[in-house]
Amino acid sequence: MASAAIVDSSSRPYDIIVFGCTGNAGRGVTINLLKLAHLLEKSKEDRVLRIGLAGRSRDRVEQLLESVCRELEIVNPCSSLGSSKVDIRTSDSGGASSGKGLTVAIEIADSTDEISMRRMTQSTHVLIACAGPFGRYGEAVVKACVTTGTHYCDITGEVPWVNSMIRKYNAEAIQKGVTLCPFSGYDCLPAELGMYLVGKGLRDQGKDMTTLELAFTSFKSGAPHGTLNTALDALQPSELKKNFAAMRADNTENGGRFIPKEWIATAKGALSPVNFLKPRWSSNLKCFTGLNFMCPINVHVLCRSAAELKLHTGTNKNNKPFTIADRLVLNFLPPSVLNLYGLGGILLYTASLVLGGIAMGLALIPPVRKIMQHLLNTCYSCPGDKTGKMYVDAHGTSTNANNETTTASVHLDIPGDIGVYATGLFAVSVAIAMLDATTDTVSIASNDSMQTGFHSPVAALSTHKSSNSSATGVDMILERMKQLDSTVGDVKIVN
Numbered sequence: 277m278a279s280a281a282i283v284d285s286s287s288r289p290y291d292i293i294v295f296g297c298t299g300n301a302g303r304g305v306t307i308n309l310l311k312l313a314h315l316l317e318k319s320k321e322d323r324v325l326r327i328g329l330a331g332r333s334r335d336r337v338e339q340l341l342e343s344v345c346r347e348l349e350i351v352n353p354c355s356s357l358g359s360s361k362v363d364i365r366t367s368d369s370g371g372a373s374s375g376k377g378l379t380v381a382i383e384i385a386d387s388t389d390e391i392s393m394r395r396m397t398q399s400t401h402v403l404i405a406c407a408g409p410f411g412r413y414g415e416a417v418v419k420a421c422v423t424t425g426t427h428y429c430d431i432t433g434e435v436p437w438v439n440s441m442i443r444k445y446n447a448e449a450i451q452k453g454v455t456l457c458p459f460s461g462y463d464c465l466p467a468e469l470g471m472y473l474v475g476k477g478l479r480d481q482g483k484d485m486t487t488l489e490l491a492f493t494s495f496k497s498g499a500p501h502g503t504l505n506t507a508l509d510a511l512q513p514s515e516l517k518k519n520f521a522a523m524r525a526d527n528t529e530n531g532g533r534f535i536p537k538e539w540i541a542t543a544k545g546a547l548s549p550v551n552f553l554k555p556r557w558s559s560n561l562k563c564f565t566g567l568n569f570m571c572p573i574n575v576h577v578l579c580r581s582a583a584e585l586k587l588h589t590g591t592n593k594n595n596k597p598f599t600i601a602d603r604l605v606l607n608f609l610p611p612s613v614l615n616l617y618g619l620g621g622i623l624l625y626t627a628s629l630v631l632g633g634i635a636m637g638l639a640l641i642p643p644v645r646k647i648m649q650h651l652l653n654t655c656y657s658c659p660g661d662k663t664g665k666m667y668v669d670a671h672g673t674s675t676n677a678n679n680e681t682t683t684a685s686v687h688l689d690i691p692g693d694i695g696v697y698a699t700g701l702f703a704v705s706v707a708i709a710m711l712d713a714t715t716d717t718v719s720i721a722s723n724d725s726m727q728t729g730f731h732s733p734v735a736a737l738s739t740h741k742s743s744n745s746s747a748t749g750v751d752m753i754l755e756r757m758k759q760l761d762s763t764v765g766d767v768k769i770v771n
Contacts, residue, residue, distance in 0.1 A: 290400035292707050293328035295385060295417060296407025298336045300500035300658045301431055301461065304692070304700030305406055306344050307662075308760055312704055313378050314348075315759050330383040330396050331407075337382050347662075387416040398424035401714065402707045404460075405430035408502035409509050411437045415444075418456065422449045427714055428456040429706045429733065431699050433463030433573045434506060439534045442730045450729040455714070457733040460706040461699035462666075463570060464577040465753075466492070466688060467602065468734040469764075470670030471578055472750060475587035477684035477767035483674035485587055485598040485684075488578075491561055491671075492568055493605040496664035500695045504652055511639040539579035539597050546575045546600045553630075555622045556603060560671040560685060563611035565603035566622040569629060574602045577732050584727075584735040598672070605669075660696025665689070683770045689763035705756035706733045713740040713749050 294309060296302045306329060313325040331337045385396040387407065397403055397420040407413045410432040421428040422445045432438065438458045449456055459465065467490055475485050535543050545551060552571065555564045568574065578600055582588060588597045606625060611617040639645040668688040675681045692698040713726045724741040726749050737749025747755070754764050 288399055288401055289326060290328040290381070291326045291711055292402050292404060293330050293383060293396060293400040294404045294406060295330040295396065296405060296413075297329045298331050298333070298340045299406055299408070299502055300660060300696050301408075301502060301699050302406035303340060303344065304660050304696035304698075305404055305431070305703050306340065306700070307347060307697070308700040308704040309404075309707075310344060310348060310378065310380070312708065312756060312760055317378060319759075324378070327378075327380045328383050328396075328400060329380060330385045332384070332386045334382060334384055337384075341380065341382070387413045390416065390420070393417065393420035394424055397421045397426040400426060402427045402429065402711050404703050404707050405432075406502075406703075408432060408434075409506040410434050411506070411509055415441065418445055421456065422452065422454055425452050425454055427454060427710050429460040429703060429710060430458050431461030431463070431703050432458050433461075433503075433570070434510075435534065435573055435576045438730065442534070446729045453728050455710060455726050455728050455736055456730045457706055457710065457736050458730065459573075459577050460703045460733045462694045462702060464574045465702040465706065465733055466666070466668045466690065466698075467570075467574040467578055468581050468732055469750075469753070470668050470686060470688065471582065471587070471672075472585060472734045472738070473686045473764075473767050474670045474672035474684040475582070475585065477686070477769055478672055478674045478682060479587065481674075481682060481684075481769060481771075483676075483682050485672045486675045487599050487601070487673045489558065489560060489601045489603065489671045490568070490574070491558060491565055491603045491605050491669040492570075492666065493607050493669075494664065494666040494694050495607055496661040497666070497694045498658040498660070498696075500658045500660075500699075501652065501656060503695060504656070505649065507636070508639055508645055508649055508652070511636065511645065535576060535579045536583045539583055542597050542600055543575050543579050546602060547572060551601070553626060555619055555626070556601060557617075558603065558605075558671075560683075561605060561611075561669060563605060563618040564616070564622045565605055565618075566625050567629065568602045568604040571602040575600055578602075581732045581735045584731065585738055605667075658695060661693040662691070662697050664693030664697065665691060666694050666698050684767055685770075686767045687763075687765040689765075690757070691761045701757065701760045701762065705753045705760065706737075708756045709733075709737055709740075709749055709752035712742075712752055713737060 292309065294302060294305050297306045309327060313327060316323045316325060329337050329341060383396050385392040387393065393416050403421055403426055405414065405417045405428065411434055414432065414437060418428065418441050470490050471488055478485050552567050555566060558565050606618055606621045615621065639648055670686050672684045673681055690698045690701065692701060726736045726740040734750055737753060740749030758764060
């Protein structure tokens with residue numbers, strides 16, 4: 277395994293740059309990054325992050341920064357957040373100062389200007405890409421990061437696009453020691469963390485996972501502007517054809533199919549119409565669950581990640597990769613006999629998704645799609661809701677040849693709506709973990725750093741072992757999430 281490259285901080289004025297910070301999700305990333313930077317400075321780490329905000333328009337970035345300052349109760353460009361001074365500096369280049377206090381600088385970069393993209397990426401250790409749809413704007417950022425040796429994470433859920441980037445840039449990224457972590461937002465970090473935690477819990481007991489059930493619950497959620505544009509882009513007939521071909525492509529040189537062949541049956545089972553649409557009883561949560569609308573994305577990423585994490589060792593009852601159920605729990609009423617333990621709500625929810633899918637099918641008609649895109653771009657915005665909540669319950673079972681079953685369960689409690697604030701929390705936690713992993717020269721020298729090339733975040737960071745503690749890169753993600761008010765329960769094992 278190639279170790280991630282050490283980035284020389286003396287030649288890079290920023291630790292982290294957020295590109296595309298003015299969008300809905302980009303704002304959520306910026307808020308969480310500035311919040312965590314303040315917490316790190318106030319903590320025993322006594323650490324100052326050098327932060328850059330990048331976009332095409334200086335005016336829009338400045339407006340974004342002003343809005344974030346107001347939300348974080350930064351009254352003036354140099355004012356107080358809590359009891360510490362916060363220096364928000366706006367300059368064309370030169371980066372943030374290394375003095376005490378939180379300092380932010382503005383970079384101007386445009387995905388259509390290759391020189392500006394290289395200038396931006398070569399000035400930072402880690403870049404968080406938020407400008408979507410990634411099928412339109414993402415490749416320029418990936419190319420610039422690989423070219424300049426900059427580590428990268430993003431908030432995309434566009435599996436076919438990521439697959440095409442793997443085929444184009446993975447070999448060069450590995451050669452240069454660059455790590456790229458797509459799927460670092462709501463798509464698909466919480467699902468991957470849940471799978472990893474229960475899978476590892478069972479593996480530590482000498483067990484091989486047989487089934488995985490994920491159940492998501494969210495309050496006050498909405499879809500960011502870029503997410504809906506991505507959905508409309510994907511419904512263009514030319515895109516549908518290209519994406520289908522890309523997902524079936526088998527490029528052995530650059531890592532094979534997106535889903536390894538031994539995991540294709542798991543993906544097909546999870547996405548089959550019967551398993552996908554019908555209500556399912558959760559013995560763990562004691563209620564009925566419905567299909568998770570993110571299931572087609574999560575399942576692809578989980579199958580690829582599980583293979584990398586080696587969560588299947590071939591010792592379970594069926595000697596096959598475990599099955600995956602990616603489900604949703606409605607939060608309108610607590611499950612009880614009166615509401616048939618959530619069955620009525622799940623049936624209504626499923627029917628509404630089916631009708632919504634039929635309506636979205638109209639977007640296959642070019643004039644209708646153009647009208648939808650116009651309305652979306654002129655009339656819609658999703659600023660997010662910091663008072664929202666999301667919960668993830670992961671439940672894994674291991675059944676051996678004697679039908680003896682062991683279970684592992686974990687619960688995650690994340691603040692903020694899923695599309696903006698929670699997505700920002702996830703991406704920032706991954707970016708800081710990547711930054712820490714690639715400045716740990718001892719672990720890199722001993723080949724204990726994160727993987728290079730394209731990987732989902734948990735798979736990439738699972739190989740990192742801190743030289744200062746027993747923490748892995750995944751532990752580092754979880755620690756940053758907790759600093760941002762997330763709760764990650766202990767894995768509960770029942771034999």
